[in-house]
Amino acid sequence: MLTSDLRRVLDGAPIAHVATVSPDGSPHVVPVFVGTDGDRIVVFTGPGSVKARNLRRDPRVALSIATADDPFTPVTVRGRVVDWIDGDAGWEIVDRVAAKYIPVPYPREDPRVVAVIEPTVQKVGMG
Numbered sequence: 069m070l071t072s073d074l075r076r077v078l079d080g081a082p083i084a085h086v087a088t089v090s091p092d093g094s095p096h097v098v099p100v101f102v103g104t105d106g107d108r109i110v111v112f113t114g115p116g117s118v119k120a121r122n123l124r125r126d127p128r129v130a131l132s133i134a135t136a137d138d139p140f141t142p143v144t145v146r147g148r149v150v151d152w153i154d155g156d157a158g159w160e161i162v163d164r165v166a167a168k169y170i171p172v173p174y175p176r177e178d179p180r181v182v183a184v185i186e187p188t189v190q191k192v193g194m195g
Contacts, residue, residue: 069107073192077135077143078104081168086111087130088122096122102133103165109145109185112162114178115154123149123183131185144191151184158182 070078084102087095096118100111109131113120123129127150133143153161159174161182166174174180 070104070109070187071190071192074143074145074187074190075104077133077192078102078109080135082133082135082143084111084131084133086119087132088119089126089128090118090122091125101165101169102131103161103168105161105182105184108150109147109187110153110161110165110182111185112158112165112180112182115181120181120183124152129183129185141193142191143193144189145185145187146189147185147187149183150186153182153184154179 082102083099085097086100087097090096098119100113100119103110127148129147129149131145133145135141135143158181162174162180
């Protein structure tokens with residue numbers, strides 16, 4: 069279950085940096101749009117991206133999230149990717165999340181998949 073503080077952050081348009089584990093054990097970090105689907109966190113990517121390949125091999129993930137109004141308050145999440153959503157259901161989530169960030173429908177030139185993250189650690193602020 070998402071904490072109310074984390075849900076408040078995710079309901080805005082924060083920038084999340086997603087960290088995955090590369091095959092050699094090194095970290096791979098990229099910025100992404102982020103949102104929620106029920107009590108889970110969602111991010112989307114190309115199905116063949118480094119992030120997708122890493123998460124399909126090792127579902128552990130960490131997010132460092134910065135809000136526009138308070139970018140120095142730490143917001144961190146650790147968890148696991150528990151599902152992948154593609155097709156029409158995936159595009160519905162992509163469009164809903166992207167609408168927080170861009171004023172036009174998300175481009176359809178390249179396929180997208182949605183990674184569904186079950187958080188195991190959630191922290192907003194220094195506490």
